[in-house]
Amino acid sequence: QISKLGAFCCGLSLCNQHTIVLYIACIVPWVLYRLFRKMELSLGHLLKLGLCFLAGLLPYLYLPASSYLNRARWTWGDQTTFQGFLTHFLREEYGTFSLAKSETGSGMREMLAFQLAQMKSELSVPVLALALVACVSTALPTKQQKSPVIWLFTGMLCLYSLFFAWRANLDITKPLFLGVVERFWLQSSAVVAVLAGLGLAGLASVGSTVLEGSRTLPWLEWLSALALVASQVWANYSTCDQSKNYVVDKFARNLLSSMPTGAVILLRGDLPGNALRYVHYCEGMRPDITLVDQEMMTYEWYLPKLAKHLPGVYFPGNRWNPVEGVLPDGTLAFNLHRFLKVNEHKEVFVCIGLHEGDSTWRRSYSLWPWGMCEKLVPSDVVFDPGEWIHLTRNLYNWTEDYGSFMPSSWEAVANEEMWQARMKTAFFIFDLAETASVTAEMKSQLYTFAYSSYKEIVNSHPNHPVNWHKNYAIACERMLRLRWADVDPEELLSETVKHFLLYTEKAEDDPQRQDILQAVKHLKKELRALRKMKED
Structure with missing residues (x-):
């Protein structure tokens, strides 16, 4: 009966996490061998x-059923065919057993070293020592x-x-990617915890052999186990307790609230994509807005499955x-310029950034900053810096302190995006003054607008991103x-020196520091x- 329950759990676990197949590859032969040794394995039992x-594996039946009904406003893939189901099951669009589509990961040695350090930090040295005791005990002559x-x-x-270190194609020297990889190490840490329990039981067994008849030994074993569990709770509870963490929720709500009525948002990336979709679809916020995923639009199944759930938006293919036109497989393709032309009746925004592979939008459109996002505006529209500063000054109600989250968390990414959004309009105006072919008077006005915005923002927030010092000093x-x-030139010189020095103190890795x-x-x-001239 236990083996049947285990077989069911093996199938069920595969519905949650692909990497569990590595454990199943070890457990299944082991269980079958044990059953064979005990003369309990027969063809009927194997069946x-x-x-x-x-x-x-029955939960997987939901995928083709949902895909056939096509009522979901957001989904991934077309599972109405066996090939489509297999593509989704094996994650072929991202790469089977890969963490990202086109990333280069750290080496195996570096990955394993980080994993060991993470185990030491998360599980503590005593737990690792007990796990090692369990492994060593198998080599002892005693049965x-x-x-x-x-x-x-x-x-x-x-x-x-070993397998995960080989396949995890993320650069773990980057804090966010390290945080992603750490979540997969939970699976190996669970095994280490089991081995630690076996190691403690082994030590207790040796102790009972040496101290026969001791009544305190069982109590000592239980107290040790409870102490280890309690120490884990004490060390990690505050980190694991996210009951009051609404940072990503506030991020999504602020972003959606800032959009005009009936806007179309071209999403890109995990954070804006998943956060906005959840608040919009699951909690019903801003039903007038349409969310379109840039990455998904490049897949052949996206528009046939989801276009009907995006009312008011026209897809010309x-x-x-x-490269627009008819592809070899008969698919009618369109580029971003064509998409914008047939949706001129809509205000279109991009969050965060546009796909680098398609620059056709530059023919007739410009990107103007809109908080964390940007607005696609026809090129013939004249930019009014004063009006745009007024429009974008108070888009968000963001109260989180800068640098208040772990760098490896998505909360840190959301917080960084929101803080940098405060500076985007000033940066855009300054860049316009640097690059645009305008009169000297207009260039002067643009520099003045940028300087005034930078000054207001920097002086309003004592603790802010380090690049603000550099941007303000250059302005x-x-x-x-x-x-x-x-x-006053003296004020400008003084501010330039002050903020350049503040920047060089905090940005020691900038190649332009010297x-x-x-x-x-x-x-x-x-x-x-x-100053001497003024005194004289």
Whole structure:
């Protein structure tokens, strides 16, 4: 009966996480061998185990049923055909057993070293020591009743760790990617915890052999187990308790609230895509807005399955492709420029950024900053910096302190995006002054608008992203060059020096750091000369 329940659980676990197949690859042969040794394995029993395993996979029937009915406003893939189901089941569009579509990961040695460090941090040294005791105990000459189980779990740990280190194609030197990989290490940490329990039981068994008849030993074993569990709760509860964490929810709500009525948002990336879809579809916020996923539009199944759930948006084909026309397989492709032209009746925004492979939109459109997002505006529309600053100044009600979240968390990403959004309009206007072919008077106005915005933002937030210091310092330096700038040159020089120095203190890895420090020396001389001239 236990083997049948185990077979069912093996099938059911595959509905949740693909990597569990590595554990199943160890458990199934081990269980079958044990049943064979005990003369309990027969063809009938093997058939029953297979049926129990398939019963665990029954939740997968939901996929073709849902795909056939096509009522879901958001889904992934077309499972109405066997090939479509297999593509989804094996995650072929991202790469089977890969974490990302087109990323280069760290080496196996680096990945395993990070995993060991994470185990030491999360599980503690005593737990790792007990797990090691369990493994060592199998090599002792004394006969261990639990040795087969220990060998099983050790094999599972080794297979999973090595396979995952090989296939995890993410650069774990980046905090966010490390956070993603750490979630997969939970599976190996669970095995280590089991081995630690077996190690503690092994030590208790040795102790009972040495101290025969001791009544305190069982109590000591239980107290040790409880102490280890309690220490884990004490060390990790505050981190694991996310009951008051609404950062990503507030991120999505702020973004949706900032959009005009009937807007179309071209989504890109996990954070804006998943956060906005949840709040919009599941909680019914802003039903007037339409969410279109840029990445998904490049898949052949996206528009045939989901276009009917995007009312008011016209798709001039079956698939988004930089080269429009009829593809070899008969699919009618359209580019972004065509999409924007047939949807001119809608205000279209992009969050975050546009797909680099299609630049056709540049023929007739420009990107103007809209908080964390950007608005696609026809190129013939004249940009009014004063009006745009007024429109985008208070788009969001964001109160989270800067740098208040773990760098490896999605909360940190959401917080960073919201903070950088405050500076985007000023940065856009400054860049326009630097690159646009306009009159000297207009260029001066643009620099002045950018400087005023930078100054207001930097002075309003004492703790802010480090790049703000550099941007503000450059804006002050540009203002010094304007002949009719209505700002005290001494103030501009002083602010330039101050914020360049603040930037170099905090951004030690900037390759331009030495050049900036050289410029600061020159600016200090100018400042001293200006002050001396004023005194004279």
